[in-house]
Amino acid sequence: MRNKYLLALLSAFLLWFAWPPIPYTSPLLFIGFVPLLIAIEQVIRGDFAQKGRKVFLLSFVTGVAWNTASIYWVYNAMNAFLPAGASLMVALIPFCLGPLLMALAFRGYYALRKKRDIWISFIGLISFWIAYEYLHQTWDLSFPWMTLGNGFASLHQLVQWYEYTGVYGGTVWIWLVNILAFLIFWQYKMRVSAYPPSRLAIILVAIVLIPAGLSLWRYAQYEEHINPSEIVVVQPNIDPYHKFGSITPNQQLDILLDLSRQVAKPNTEFFVWPETAISSPNGINEEDFREYPAYQRIFEFLNAYRNGNVLSGIESYRIYPDQQSITARKYDEGVYIDHFNAAVLIDQSSKLEFYHKSKLVPGAEQLPFGEMLAFMKPLFAHFGGTTGGYGSQAEPSVFYSQSGIGAAPVICYESIWGNYVAKYIENGAQFIAIVTNDGWWSDTSGKDQHFQYARLRAIENRRWVVRSANTGISGFINQRGDVVQKSDWWVPAALSQEINLNEELTIYTRFKDLIAYVFLFTGLLSGILLFVPRTR
Known part of the structure; x- marks a missing residue:
């Protein structure tokens, strides 16, 4: 043998x-x-x-x-x-x-x-x-x-x-x-x-x-149909293991805004920031987000860009009077709280759009099989998630800018699900925005594999992929799956690119x-x- x-x-x-x-x-x-x-x-x-x-x-x-x-x-x-x-x-x-x-x-x-x-x-x-x-x-x-x-x-x-x-x-x-x-x-x-x-x-x-x-x-x-849109992706390069130790949320926002300004053009329509780029030690209350200084600063930043939108990852939560979801946990008497690894779209109106990550990482973001493995909650909590797991939404939602452009806010791990990403496109997304943080894996092949897999999503749906990764690799992938631009690993960076929007649906998008x-x-x-x- x-x-x-x-x-x-x-x-x-x-x-x-x-x-x-x-x-x-x-x-x-x-x-x-x-x-x-x-x-x-x-x-x-x-x-x-x-x-x-x-x-x-x-x-x-x-x-x-x-x-x-x-x-x-x-x-x-x-x-x-x-x-x-x-x-x-x-x-x-x-x-x-x-x-x-x-x-x-x-x-x-x-x-x-x-x-x-x-x-x-x-x-x-x-x-x-x-x-x-x-x-x-x-x-x-x-x-x-x-x-x-x-x-x-x-x-x-x-x-x-x-x-x-x-x-x-x-x-x-x-x-x-x-x-x-x-x-x-x-x-x-x-x-x-x-x-x-x-x-x-x-x-x-x-x-x-x-x-x-x-x-x-x-x-x-x-050949791509010409339908241009100017996009900026930002790579702030903030060490995920010391996110709130060596740098404050306000300093993080300074980096994101400064990098965005360096390459922005008057006609830039989307600024894409990475997973959990907007955050605080206790998370952001979605209902009160407009009252946060971070929102005010982003809103003022967008005044310089007529059609500008910020699409960013955010650590958020919602508060309920009762347990409205299985992941909501009792926070106080008559108060339940649900945490999310989320994305948000901020434009020059008072409208806010949130998307809650659906494909959660087993162990890190959700407890597999719920009550069956309840005894492992303390172990999974140490991995960086919450003991009850993050909340999620069942179906993807598309972010629409004021000018009507549909963006697919795909968060990290979700980008390896072809059928799930196709649902964004079916719902009207004209390009794919992947916001991720691959810094957890250090300088290993994991970050490279994750970036390469995004090429397949571009081909399956014939959509540009706009990728913002906290520590890299960020970049732009066209509808053929070619890498048009990409950043280096572990350096602050901002990239600007004119992409082509697409509204046609492929056979795969339709039938998955x-x-x-x-x-x-x-x-x-x-x-x-x-x-x-x-x-x-």
Whole structure:
């Protein structure tokens, strides 16, 4: 079995080396699973006891090694907040839970192989894998960072067709090529030709080249409709670990306003500031925000810009006379309070628009599965969230300027949900504004991956992405997914860019993760086949 575990680790290495932010290596995803499939086939055909258990362990080893190498930076943030033992326990969510679900997909594949034709088993494998990815973006322990289709973020020219399928189309593409490559290799090695290798090779080449070729053609031919808007993004570079220790909220606002003025033009329409840029040690009361000095200063700042708006992250709260939400906590007798990681739009009228982050980080911003894990509240509180979790809103809302421009206020972690971002666009957003704070992860690949994934949101919806990150990377991404401007890491910066607004809806924006639903259905059928006796 030792050689088989080496093959499993080889798969992990190939998948990691192909993963963003490493440039130009994404095509290795096409063969990343081949060594693991070979190891599993050797188990299936070998003289072993407990074959299902061995298949599970092999795929689990691949998943753990691949995930750990790709998202090691998650532990950096956890370790900064928690004691070593506690951070190790919380790290099980991103490092082990995903690989566990991956291994279950392969275990289901093995169960199908015992009862059904190999092609039905491969359809089952793809379906079970997509079921894992879909579950991992919808339940309380969501972490869709490692969805396979995200792997092409650093070579976006090859996946312009994500405007039709989203990242799940990339997942299916990767799996089809891996399966065909495995079959060709295995038949050559075993000197059998149950399925003519030459025919399989032709199919493999077609499956690789046709989508890639069409994508490159679409990339070369795509032209943006000219509908300009002048935007400024600000990167204040405030250390998130000492936000209220070495600098006051008023000094933070000084930095944001000064940087904005440096690059602003008379026709600037949006100033985009990062996650929690507007804050105080106790948060901002949304009902009384107009009374805060920060609001008054921003309002006066906008007087110099005729159509100017400030779109900023904000730490806010609301007070209720009773418990109006499950996250609201009793603050005093007859008083309940709900905290939010939010965004706000401030213009030159008295109107204020707030959006409350919906996709909350498990552990840091919400307690997964509510009362079931209530005993872990003290642990999660140390991670930087509140013991009851942040409040949220169920659906995204679009910020509209006085001139009628619709902006999608996407907060940090939310930008890796293609279907959720598409809802903003469907609701009228003409560009995507990502406000984030990636400083928790330090100078690791986490910040680069997060920036690269934004390219996929641009392609899926054909919208410019305007990204303001507290410590970097901030920048502008056009409708093809090209990085037009970006800042350096850990430096104060302000960037100005004329973008093109877009009102057209792509196929993906309209139908979102339809391809995932198709494979969830085939996965259900595959699961049923596990319990249906095979007829001769």
